[in-house]
Amino acid sequence: MAHELRGKSAIAGLGVAGLGEAPGWTAWDIMARASLAALDDAGLTLGDVDGLFCAMMEDTMPALYAAEYLGIRPRYVDGTMTGGSSFVNYLGSATAALAAGLCDVALICYGSNQRTASGKLVTASKPPPYEAPYRPRYPISAYAMAAARHMHEFGTTREQLADVAVAARGWAAENPEASTRDPLTREEVLASRMVNDPLSVRDCCLVTDGGGALVLVRAERARDMPQTPVYVLGSAAASHHRQISQMPDFTTTAAKESGARAYAMAGVTPDQFDVVETYDAFTINTVLFMEDLGFCAKGEGGAFVADGAIAPGGRLPVNTNGGGLSCTHPGMYGIFTVIEGARQIQRRAPGVQIEGVDLALAHGNGGVLSSQVTAVLGSAATL
Amino acid sequence: MTDETPPDRVFRDGLAEGRIRLQRCGGCEAFVFYPRVLCPHCHSTDLSWQDASGDGVIHTTTTVRQKPERGGDYNVCMVELAEGVRMMSRVEDVDPPGVRIGMAVRAVVGEIDGAPAIVLHAKEA
Numbered sequence: 001m002a003h004e005l006r007g008k009s010a011i012a013g014l015g016v017a018g019l020g021e022a023p024g025w026t027a028w029d030i031m032a033r034a035s036l037a038a039l040d041d042a043g044l045t046l047g048d049v050d051g052l053f054c055a056m057m058e059d060t061m062p063a064l065y066a067a068e069y070l071g072i073r074p075r076y077v078d079g080t081m082t083g084g085s086s087f088v089n090y091l092g093s094a095t096a097a098l099a100a101g102l103c104d105v106a107l108i109c110y111g112s113n114q115r116t117a118s119g120k121l122v123t124a125s126k127p128p129p130y131e132a133p134y135r136p137r138y139p140i141s142a143y144a145m146a147a148a149r150h151m152h153e154f155g156t157t158r159e160q161l162a163d164v165a166v167a168a169r170g171w172a173a174e175n176p177e178a179s180t181r182d183p184l185t186r187e188e189v190l191a192s193r194m195v196n197d198p199l200s201v202r203d204c205c206l207v208t209d210g211g212g213a214l215v216l217v218r219a220e221r222a223r224d225m226p227q228t229p230v231y232v233l234g235s236a237a238a239s240h241h242r243q244i245s246q247m248p249d250f251t252t253t254a255a256k257e258s259g260a261r262a263y264a265m266a267g268v269t270p271d272q273f274d275v276v277e278t279y280d281a282f283t284i285n286t287v288l289f290m291e292d293l294g295f296c297a298k299g300e301g302g303a304f305v306a307d308g309a310i311a312p313g314g315r316l317p318v319n320t321n322g323g324g325l326s327c328t329h330p331g332m333y334g335i336f337t338v339i340e341g342a343r344q345i346q347r348r349a350p351g352v353q354i355e356g357v358d359l360a361l362a363h364g365n366g367g368v369l370s371s372q373v374t375a376v377l378g379s380a381a382t383l
Numbered sequence: 384m385t386d387e388t389p390p391d392r393v394f395r396d397g398l399a400e401g402r403i404r405l406q407r408c409g410g411c412e413a414f415v416f417y418p419r420v421l422c423p424h425c426h427s428t429d430l431s432w433q434d435a436s437g438d439g440v441i442h443t444t445t446t447v448r449q450k451p452e453r454g455g456d457y458n459v460c461m462v463e464l465a466e467g468v469r470m471m472s473r474v475e476d477v478d479p480p481g482v483r484i485g486m487a488v489r490a491v492v493g494e495i496d497g498a499p500a501i502v503l504h505a506k507e508a
Contacts, residue, residue, distance in 0.1 A: 129391075130417045131471045133495040136459045137447055144445035145461060152443070152484045196459075197446040197480065245461060245471040246417075250443055 003265040009095035010222035010229035013042025013215035020179045022209040023116040030211035031111025038213035043226045051076040051103025055086035076103040083366025087335035088373040092235035111211030112330035128243045142244035142368035144196035147284035149250040156302035162189035164283035167311035172322025175351025203283040205324035212335040230342040234266030234376035244368040255292035255372040266376035270294035274357040277337035279365035280323040334364030390418035398499040403435040416468035438465040441486040446479040474503045
């Protein structure tokens with residue numbers, strides 16, 4: 001029997017703002033411009049918004065700040081901070097709030113000016129006291145140690161990791177919204193400056209400005225709105241640690257659990273997805289998520305992503321906007337996995353439009369492989 | 384609260400005496416790190432302190448690349464102690480790229496930035 005929340009909410013509008021560089025604009029400005037774009041897309045106004053879902057690095061109470069800036073008084077607010085996965089997580093809480101009648105129009109929003117304001121990842125996280133003396137670089141040292149362990153256990157190679165970056169660049173090359181579109185080869189990735197072994201600078205996501213927003217309503221209302229509705233068929237979150245030193249298994253993420261629960265809720269299996277949008281903060285992420293989300297067996301992720309298999313023309317379209325590696329990464333990328341998946345279903349991807357997309361996976365990652373949130377998005381044909 | 388000493392204090396007082404002290408759960412017998420008021424495995428609050436053997440194996444490792452003028456490259460790693468707990472640390476007596484997963488190490492109390500901290504020394508092969 002289908003889960004009672006399956007398909008009960010739909011994305012009715014989406015928007016982006018300030019992707020790449022937005023000099024002089026504050027993170028709040030970028031969040032607000034993305035929100036206005038999403039509401040305009042949905043044929044709604046700020047006055048219609050009564051549910052607000054927001055995470056940003058600018059303030060410890062970003063949802064309150066956002067409501068103040070936007071001049072709205074929402075009756076339902078969720079500012080749960082699970083890092084870059086927060087916005088995928090809000091698909092679940094917004095769906096539940098909409099279904100329960102706690103709000104009627106949910107706005108999920110985000111903005112960041114980290115590139116032009118600081119030039120590096122902005123984080124509000126304090127170094128964990130039992131890790132800080134060893135000066136790990138946050139967050140790359142954590143991902144580097146996961147990559148090293150994966151290589152040790154399964155023979156994954158730097159060449160295979162490099163092919164993740166090359167695939168992302170292949171998609172980005174066709175996407176006018178992407179920040180980095182020039183050609184990239186495996187050899188260039190391998191020859192690029194090492195940052196934290198085994199990850200080089202081309203194994204790392206971009207540092208950009210940018211914001212995104214989503215408008216969600218109950219499914220029956222979405223049918224009468226301007227855009228093709230994108231239904232939330234399933235969503236689930238899982239977390240097994242916060243600090244990397246507490247990760248139970250360095251080669252298996254909680255995505256194995258979030259994915260399985262999201263698929264069960266949606267009643268789908270991995271082989272049914274037409275596009276897969278995951279959070280590629282580093283090349284190892286994509287390898288781990290291909291395994292943990294059920295696209296290949298544990299340990300086979302390196303071979304699965306190699307040789308153009310997830311690049312344009314490959315066997316599985318993964319991170320079709322160019323991902324965090326080559327499209328945009330303002331610090332908490334998760335909302336862009338949802339935006340790209342939704343646009344693919346709506347036949348309006350800014351870059352490569354995959355033909356006949358009815359089912360899309362959006363997967364968010366937060367912290368240091370800490371929070372994993374999986375969402376299943378579908379067209380009306382999947383209801 | 385009780386009159387017991389807070390766990391982080393016990394741990395840090397131990398380091399100051401050159402001891403690596405770990406909590407052990409009376410409920411499930413698992414060792415616990417980092418110090419806390421309950422066992423994260425079985426949720427028992429029956430925790431006692433035991434000195435670690437110091438034996439460990441490198442579980443995973445990275446070399447943080449840094450320009451020589453800023454101090455040069457250094458090691459950050461995860462060590463799994465014989466008691467089954469993992470913690471972040473660094474190997475002090477091996478060139479960073481030479482630190483390997485599976486390497487046997489000895490955990491000792493060293494000093495980082497003027498404070499006692501657990502560091503690792505490679506065991507003789």
